[in-house]
Amino acid sequence: xxxxxxxxxxxxxxxxxxxxxxxxxxxxxxxxxxxxxxxxxxxxxxxxxxxxxxxxxxxxxxxxxxxxxxxxxxxxxxxxxxxxxxxxxxxxxxxxxxxxxxxxxxxxxxxxxxxxxxxxxxxxxxxxxxxxxxxxxxxxxxxxxxxxxxxxxxxxxxxxxxxxxxxxxxxxxxxxxxxxxxxxxxxxxxxxxxxxxxxxxxxxxxxxxxxxxxxxxxxxxxxxxxxxxxxxxxxxxxxxxxxxxxxxxxxxxxxxxxxxxxxxxxxxxxxxxxxxxxxxxxxxxxxxxxxxxxxxxxxxxxxxxxxxxxxxxxxxxxxxxxxxxxxxxxxxxxx
Amino acid sequence: xxxxxxxxxxxxxxxxxxxxxxxxxxxxxxxxxxxxxxxxxxxxxxxxxxxxxxxxxxxxxxxxxxxxxxxxxxxxxxxxxxxxxxxxxxxxxxxxxxxxxxxxxxxxxxxxxxxxxxxxxxxxxxxxxxxxxxxxxxxxxxxxxxxxxxxxxxxxxxxxxxxxxxxxxxxxxxxxxxxxxxxxxxxxxxxxxxxxxxxxxxxxxxxxxxxxxxxxxxxxxxxxxxxxxxxxxxxxxxxxxxxxxxxxxxxxxxxxxxxxxxxxxxxxxxxxxxxxxxxxxxxxxxxxxxxxxxxxxxxxxxxxxxxxxxxxxxxxxxxxxxxxxxxxxxxxxxxxxxxxxxxxxxxxxxxxxxxxxxxxxxxxxxxxxxx
Amino acid sequence: xxxxxxxxxxxxxxxxxxxxxxxxxxxxxxxxxxxxxxxxxxxxxxxxxxxxxxxxxxxxxxxxxxxxxxxxxxxxxxxxxxxxxxxxxxxxxxxxxxxxxxxxxxxxxxxxxxxxxxxxxxxxxxxxxxxxxxxxxxxxxxxxxxxxxxxxxxxxxxxxxxxxxxxxxx
Numbered sequence: 019x020x021x022x023x024x025x026x027x028x029x030x031x032x033x034x035x036x037x038x039x040x041x042x043x044x045x046x047x048x049x050x051x052x053x054x055x056x057x058x059x060x061x062x063x064x065x066x067x068x069x070x071x072x073x074x075x076x077x078x079x080x081x082x083x084x085x086x087x088x089x090x091x092x093x094x095x096x097x098x099x100x101x102x103x104x105x106x107x108x109x110x111x112x113x114x115x116x117x118x119x120x121x122x123x124x125x126x127x128x129x130x131x132x133x134x135x136x137x138x139x140x141x142x143x144x145x146x147x148x149x150x151x152x153x154x155x156x157x158x159x160x161x162x163x164x165x166x167x168x169x170x171x172x173x174x175x176x177x178x179x180x181x182x183x184x185x186x187x188x189x190x191x192x193x194x195x196x197x198x199x200x201x202x203x204x205x206x207x208x209x210x211x212x213x214x215x216x217x218x219x220x221x222x223x224x225x226x227x228x229x230x231x232x233x234x235x236x237x238x239x240x241x242x243x244x245x246x247x248x249x250x251x252x253x254x255x256x257x258x259x260x261x262x263x264x265x266x267x268x269x270x271x272x273x274x275x276x277x278x279x280x281x282x283x284x285x286x287x288x289x290x291x292x293x294x295x296x297x298x299x300x301x302x303x304x305x306x307x308x309x310x311x312x313x314x315x316x317x318x319x320x321x322x323x324x325x326x327x328x329x330x331x332x333x334x335x336x337x338x339x340x341x342x343x344x345x346x347x348x349x350x351x352x353x
Numbered sequence: 354x355x356x357x358x359x360x361x362x363x364x365x366x367x368x369x370x371x372x373x374x375x376x377x378x379x380x381x382x383x384x385x386x387x388x389x390x391x392x393x394x395x396x397x398x399x400x401x402x403x404x405x406x407x408x409x410x411x412x413x414x415x416x417x418x419x420x421x422x423x424x425x426x427x428x429x430x431x432x433x434x435x436x437x438x439x440x441x442x443x444x445x446x447x448x449x450x451x452x453x454x455x456x457x458x459x460x461x462x463x464x465x466x467x468x469x470x471x472x473x474x475x476x477x478x479x480x481x482x483x484x485x486x487x488x489x490x491x492x493x494x495x496x497x498x499x500x501x502x503x504x505x506x507x508x509x510x511x512x513x514x515x516x517x518x519x520x521x522x523x524x525x526x527x528x529x530x531x532x533x534x535x536x537x538x539x540x541x542x543x544x545x546x547x548x549x550x551x552x553x554x555x556x557x558x559x560x561x562x563x564x565x566x567x568x569x570x571x572x573x574x575x576x577x578x579x580x581x582x583x584x585x586x587x588x589x590x591x592x593x594x595x596x597x598x599x600x601x602x603x604x605x606x607x608x609x610x611x612x613x614x615x616x617x618x619x620x621x622x623x624x625x626x627x628x629x630x631x632x633x634x635x636x637x638x639x640x641x642x643x644x645x646x647x648x649x650x651x652x653x654x655x656x657x658x659x660x661x662x663x664x665x666x667x668x669x670x671x672x673x674x675x676x677x678x679x680x681x682x683x684x685x686x687x688x689x690x691x692x693x694x695x696x697x698x699x700x701x702x703x704x705x706x707x708x709x710x711x712x713x714x715x716x717x718x719x720x721x722x723x724x
Numbered sequence: 725x726x727x728x729x730x731x732x733x734x735x736x737x738x739x740x741x742x743x744x745x746x747x748x749x750x751x752x753x754x755x756x757x758x759x760x761x762x763x764x765x766x767x768x769x770x771x772x773x774x775x776x777x778x779x780x781x782x783x784x785x786x787x788x789x790x791x792x793x794x795x796x797x798x799x800x801x802x803x804x805x806x807x808x809x810x811x812x813x814x815x816x817x818x819x820x821x822x823x824x825x826x827x828x829x830x831x832x833x834x835x836x837x838x839x840x841x842x843x844x845x846x847x848x849x850x851x852x853x854x855x856x857x858x859x860x861x862x863x864x865x866x867x868x869x870x871x872x873x874x875x876x877x878x879x880x881x882x883x884x885x886x887x888x889x890x891x892x893x894x
Contacts, residue, residue, distance in 0.1 A: 061487065570771060
């Protein structure tokens with residue numbers, strides 16, 4: 019990939035497009051989540067507003083925006099306002115490097131993975147700030163849980179991504195997708211293990227059930243966002259769904275061959291081909307999201323010590339062994 | 354005793370409730386936490402206190418009957434059953450028709466199944482699984498439809514009368530009940546498949562909240578809580594009342610003593626209740642549903658204690674009468690009150706998440722505790 | 725019933741068999757204030773389960789009433805102890821039966837009877853700042869003589885009135 023001086027105008031336009039995409043994506047995902055959960059629970063879900071209730075989330079968004087933003091008296095006001103923004107902006111920035119198609123990628127960085135991970139790590143900071151600034155004990159509990167959880171789970175997350183990086187020898191997301199071609203990384207045994215570990219840790223990183231401990235509503239009422247109302251809560255909400263698409267997008271690019279079909283590499287030129295590629299990429303990503311939603315509405319929540327035990331005693335050793343095995347395989351066989 | 358926080362120790366006082374999703378009403382638990390560990394949990398009750406016992410001394414026996422269903426909204430019929438049986442005990446000349454007793458038992462057992470289904474959903478909700486409550490409400494809805502048909506109410510039933518019940522049932526209703534029993538039997542394996550075998554669920558409830566046999570006796574725990582600790586104490590069998598001696602059913606117990614034991618017991622109880630309903634429908638005799646001669650004004654003297662098995666445990670009515678139309682003293686011994694009092698000892702040193710699981714496994718109904 | 729025989733051996737405890745069909749109680753016990761704890765320990769040894777502790781307001785004395793039942797055999801024990809209206813003190817059994825803890829606090833809330841050596845007598849059900857509000861105390865025009873309500877005291881009124889008085893003032 020050639021490196022040119024970044025075109026500021028392009029990036030600004032792309033960023034605006036990306037924000038639009040994130041908003042639409044969240045609106046759709048909220049609708050999907052409500053519909054899927056409704057069908058899992060044998061009820062119709064939203065159906066009143068618009069066809070199939072499609073406009074429900076738009077109305078909900080309007081409601082959130084119209085609501086008063088209440089800041090608790092003893093809260094640290096600046097940090098309190100900063101936290102939702104901090105949880106919302108980094109995933110959008112990270113999405114800029116995701117290769118939705120061969121051309122549809124705003125900026126193909128050589129250190130794409132690293133860039134995404136460093137931005138994703140800001141999420142825990144946002145939650146910590148939110149929990150601390152709220153001056154609420156439940157929020158604090160949520161923040162403490164979140165820090166312990168995210169820091170623990172970042173290790174296996176990194177190790178499983180490292181396996182993929184080691185296997186294909188690049189940090190560049192575009193090249194990672196091209197390196198897989200039709201033979202997805204998940205088809206190799208190392209890739210399969212790494213993918214499973216990545217998916218579990220990814221769910222923990224996005225604080226999705228069954229790992230939604232920072233906001234465990236039956237224990238901590240709403241955890242770190244107990245005190246947030248209106249769009250403060252709305253931004254956390256958007257951030258969560260953006261994180262979901264980000265986690266799925268990384269999984270798709272690194273393990274599921276990006277925009278390629280299994281054993282078929284799509285190299286055609288032209289708008290139509292590109293559209294097909296983007297659609298394939300999104301199909302994979304949204305399928306993973308569907309699995310996340312499916313799990314959320316099926317499983318109970320794990321306990322805090324069980325969560326950390328799972329990470330330190332199972333996921334980290336397994337991902338370490340997996341990484342070492344992959345490294346040995348590459349040395350011996352020449353992957 | 355609510356301890357003052359000790360400044361030398363770095364503990365956090367957390368008020369769980371009175372508005373909290375997992376306290377199932379207006380219960381407040383004052384927690385002293387060391388991080389996620391609960392050092393001390395002190396329940397604070399009385400937010401929903403309505404002084405039913407004083408109302409019982411002011412109203413006459415029939416007039417108070419409407420109040421008892423308001424205490425335990427989950428299993429209102431067994432509360433009504435206990436009260437009516439207590440009043441009837443004071444009227445030795447009154448002969449309640451058999452059909453009425455059968456109908457009381459059928460409706461009470463239906464209500465017990467509904468109550469356990471409500472608990473099941475709420476318990477899983479406490480553990481963070483949202484879906485099971487909607488499944489169990491599906492079945493509960495079927496029960497409520499049946500009960501609504503005969504009692505006219507869906508939650509705070511006032512079906513029984515001194516001397517019988519207020520409405521008779523027809524064959525269609527009996528068929529509907531049998532159809533429900535069959536449907537529920539088919540659904541039970543589904544629940545077990547969805548929840549009971551789930552590894553996350555089992556890890557959350559196994560070996561959590563251990564109540565030994567001795568503790569259960571000392572604290573006066575009853576119902577599924579004591580049976581989950583291996584003591585087969587069920588008023589329906591230990592102190593038979595109504596038509597229960599004529600019916601064939603088991604008292605399920607579990608030696609596990611933990612939340613899982615109480616979970617198992619409640620599910621086994623649903624199956625036993627279905628058995629009871631089926632037998633009672635088969636044996637349902639013909640005849641009137643009200644006694645012929647019921648005194649218009651009940652003027653009794655003396656004292657009675659009547660225990661019945663409510664959905665949450667042993668429920669006792671102590672009524673002392675001085676010969677006037679209303680009781681001189683009315684005491685209602687509610688099961689959850691004793692069951693909850695064990696919480697302080699049980700939760701010392703456990704995790705916050707386990708506290709929620711333990712409280713969920715008690716099947717608390719707060720208005721019943723507060724009365 | 726084994727428990728009846730054992731209770732009859734205690735000198736300060738008068739245990740009689742009660743008519744179960746009409747009262748729902750098998751053993752009716754009347755005891756002096758000093759015997760409450762002995763009685764509770766004995767009944768604890770027999771593995772009884774505590775059902776409730778409550779009180780009744782009456783003249784000339786108030787009555788604290790304990791209910792116990794046995795989980796294995798059909799046997800309910802109702803135990804009464806008389807408490808003077810002016811003194812309102814009774815020994816606690818909350819260390820023998822921890823389940824009595826809340827019941828005794830409830831009795832204090834509703835009747836103002838203080839249980840001696842109870843670990844915590846703060847209001848449980850009523851608001852913490854209403855320590856002197858006891859809703860179940862009878863009003864002047866409503867209160868009755870104990871023997872007018874309870875048959876147990878009718879029989880003994882004639883023969884053991886003096887003995888009763890002696891016990892209470894201990």
